[in-house]
Amino acid sequence: MLEAIILTVITAATPLLLAAIGELVVEKSGVLNLGVEGMMVMGAVAGFAVTVSTGSPLLGIVGGAVAGVLVSLIFAFVTLTLVANQVASGLALTLFGLGLSGLMGESFVGQPGIKLQSLDIPGVTSLPFVGKILFGQDILVYLSFAAVFAVSWFLNRTRAGLILRAVGDNHSSAHALGYSVIGVRYLAVIFGGAMAGLGGAYLSVAYTPLWVENMTAGRGWIALALVVFASWLPWRAVIGAYLFGAVTVLQLHTQALGIGFPSQFLAMLPYLATVIVLVAISGNRRATLFNTPSSLGKPFVPDR
């Protein structure tokens, strides 16, 4: 029973973690991309479409990432090159992504997909309890942890990461030192798009190998909340994502137990939990101050 619960928590947490870690990098560079939901849903539809048409879930995952990158580029162009309002443009990206994915996915509704294979090491994966949990996951689960590790290392230990944080902390100073604020931000937004695309593809290729319209169901927004919850620290995003995964699973299992509690209220749990977590985290503003990128959401135009 516990093993089953942990396994479902992992599948529920992985798409959130993938999208959140991407958005974390985007926000560290000083850009607020509220279009995570739109990029995720595009990743989901593209991931499903590529998987079905090529027969390869791995190619599907790549397709999802590419779709995320492509739509994130629209956002980057509008907000970075044309300095449009980031909040409004992020909303536009979400609405656009939901619309376009619905259109692209129309012919896939009801089609069976192909599920991404999980790791299976003979003798190891079959170990009791830990075997399946540690060695029986699909590639995206491992990738999500690799991404957390890589992003954490990148931000704190590399020069490029230092520059990215500098751009997010004070874009005028970074520009004065000769760094390309816009260039760094483009790269960050593209990375965020790829990760959100992967998160979306996870839903339609690994979580439930199906395409359903709006199948992200607000996960992109929860990923955004996770970044705030994590106060821009990669490892805290893991805790957040697994906490939310647990809430989702709790909801499913309680429903299955049939405790006469209306299912709608259980379905509200992840959303209510997001609100509660956001309130709880905002009480501790002094502690998060050093991690909050000061230029977040502010437009940058170099003077010439």
Add this chain to the structure above:
Amino acid sequence: MGEGSGDSTGEMLRRVGGDTPLLEVRHVTKRFGSFTANDNVSLKIMPGEIHALLGENGAGKSTLVKIIYGSLQPNSGEIFWKGKAVTVASPAEARAIGVGMVFQHFSLFEAMTVAENIALALPNCRATRELCETIARVSANYGLPLDPNAHVADLSVGERQRVEIVRCLLQNPELIIMDEPTSVLTPQEADQLFVTLRRLAEEGCAILYISHRLEEVRALCHHATIMRRARVVAETDPANETVNTLAQLMVGNEITRVTREKGKLGPEAILLKGLTQVSQEAFGVSLHDINLSVRSGEIVAIAGIAGNGQKELFDALSGEEPLDKEDMVILAGEAAGLMNINQRRLLGAAFVPEERLGHGAVPALKLSENVVLTRHGTGEGIARRGFTRFGKAGRIVETVTSLFDVRKGVVDPEARSLSGGNLQKFVVGREVERTPKILIVAQPTWGVDAGAAAVIRQSLIDLSRKGAAILVISQDLDEIFEIADRIAVISRGHLSKAEDADTLTPEKVGLLMAGGAEKKGAAAA
């Protein structure tokens, strides 16, 4: 870090000698749209020379410096480095050939450590332990001690400047550009900086020193280039000039001197009694038991280094930050501590904050709308029954612009389109035109040209002599000694006793600014 990380500082600074100018700028012109910021500007700097670049705000100094540092590209003209023509395409290239810069508005990253800040300016360098050691050693060597692991947000203004200078030194520069370095320092800190600069010059490093403080230029610099209205108007040895002749060169014939006679003192109009407030902001300054009285007809100035509680004091006086007790602030005889800003305005008080754009005025709103901003609640009928009367506000704009000579292109422009000096004249004039009984003004002439500064200072003196009580919060000691009748000093939220300006000297005030004001009942005498 790159080359020379383990070397001693003496070896780190590469030197050239001889008669070849280190840097020569020839006939540089830079235009922004129809506005010419640099018009055929030429400049020559020798190795080991401390070279002053003098000029009013808006004379084109910053543009020239940005061109030398690669932040801007000229429309025409050439730059020679050690006799060879070069194109400085970016600040990184400037640093690579040996030009370093210490910015006026620091280009530091608050959330990062000193070491990370410095690493960002060095090629291919991360904030390693090695770098930390180098920083500690070099900074101590030049009398600029720094903790490499401290966060910049926790540093004082003087310490932040040290970060900028050390950052610059570690790039092995042969030319250091310093943009108004002493504007944020106490006189004592400035003296310490001059020692460092002279030592650098002796080691052969040239310094391009931008300032409008003529006394220090005379004391420090070997040569001066003077700019006015985008052109170079004179070259001179500042030691052979007086402050007056330098000023003459800088502003041409436009100097207007402020005149001040003793005013007739009336009753106490501003009274602060034990004003105490704990700051709620992350890096804010708490105010401790502040006592002060300002009588009608006098100007009292509060001196102090930036970030010592000036902002918090202004907000407490204006009512933007609510106080605990109503008698901590008494305006025109009324306990006003719990009043909001408009209730205080109704008592006859007016306020001019430090930040022109974004606090004193909304950048994208027209001047008439910015009149409504501060005068809708003063009972003058600019807002009536919930409706605004922009026509009436427009007439006030006309009065203010003619009284204060505000230059504007169109009848009612957006605030952001005005130059700093003109907007400041407008923001001060908007309040002075009301002839308030009480005026509280922060940094009345910060970053404005001498002409505008003179107009503003004179208007403050005239207003006080008409019977207003004026409190000026300023970092500019020259300004304070020019207009204030009495002077108090704020330091880390403590305020010294206000002393008669005639009995004080800048040195005494400097000591109070550096922390003397925190002693109980401190005074300079």
Add this chain to the structure above:
Amino acid sequence: MMRLELVKRPQKSRLMSVLSPIVAVALTVVFAGIVFAAQGHSPFTGIWYFFLEPITSLWGVEQLITKATPLVIIALGLSVCYLSNNWNIGAEGQLTIGAIVGSILPILFPDFVSPVVLPLMLLMAMAGGALFALIPAKLKTVFGTNEILTSLMLVYCSNLFLDWMVRGPWRSPQGYNFPITIDFHEWAVLSAVDVGGIYLNLSAPIALLLVAILAVVMRSTLKGFEIRVLGQSPRAGSFAGFSNRRMTAFAFALSGALAGLAGMMVVMSEIGKLQPVISPGYGFTAIIVAFLGRLNPVGILIAGLVIASSYLGGEAIQTSLQMSSKLATVIQGVLLFFVLAADTLILYKVRLVPGREGERAHA
């Protein structure tokens, strides 16, 4: 390599303020034409069916007004939020809760049949929407919680709540187990009257009235001034004696009330009862309407009609060209992007210049 360079204008360009939404619409039409061509249709036929054909009939105009009305009402409220820098994106949820609260009367008190029921329902819907909108507002002012995320999360909650209501406590005993409530009585619905061949109900004139009121408020009242000042510069706003906290509450309450009103009127005129889904996403589409109308009341009126026509256009291309009606949502999203991008022209001049080495990252 060429790249775009922005040069700040000294003043906002008045010409571009007018021109930018027109440019955006024109670009969107071009985009739609390309999509039609890519799908093997003549771009002109496609554009005709999508943008113009729907409003050539009286019935089309009636549909246009019916669809535009809730969009305009909600967008008016959202514009006050966005102008004052309060990012309420939960209008869909406020619409839902408003409609539920307003429906208490006809569902729980079906015997209370009186002309006062109608205005009472509208008022209760407004109160419900406003109170629900005050949740994210209060969380923002008291705890500093991001209102974008909280207001959106509450949309999911409110939709689930409605679902539970119509399947649970409020399910009609005569509904053959369908998830619907009982039908509203005659004073709980808005009936349409014939106006020159077009059947209209009270909601369209209410929308027009609200446009006029908000236009006056924004143009010449202190409240409108306060909204603009606090949105552009909170610090200057508090220097003027305005309160950011009160403005946040006001803007959220107003937009929540208007969303609740719109939701109630949709239910009262088009459905006549509650069911699991009462809005085709009016609360989200109104965000596009608010921006397309450049947050200006009259602009929002026009934008509401434009966006409503795209819904009809979606249906038209489905029947005439056998294309997916979902194209309409894509075109709405593209339009919003073009609007945001074209707004750059108001504050900046855009130039195409050769790429420069110094601008590129050297890291």
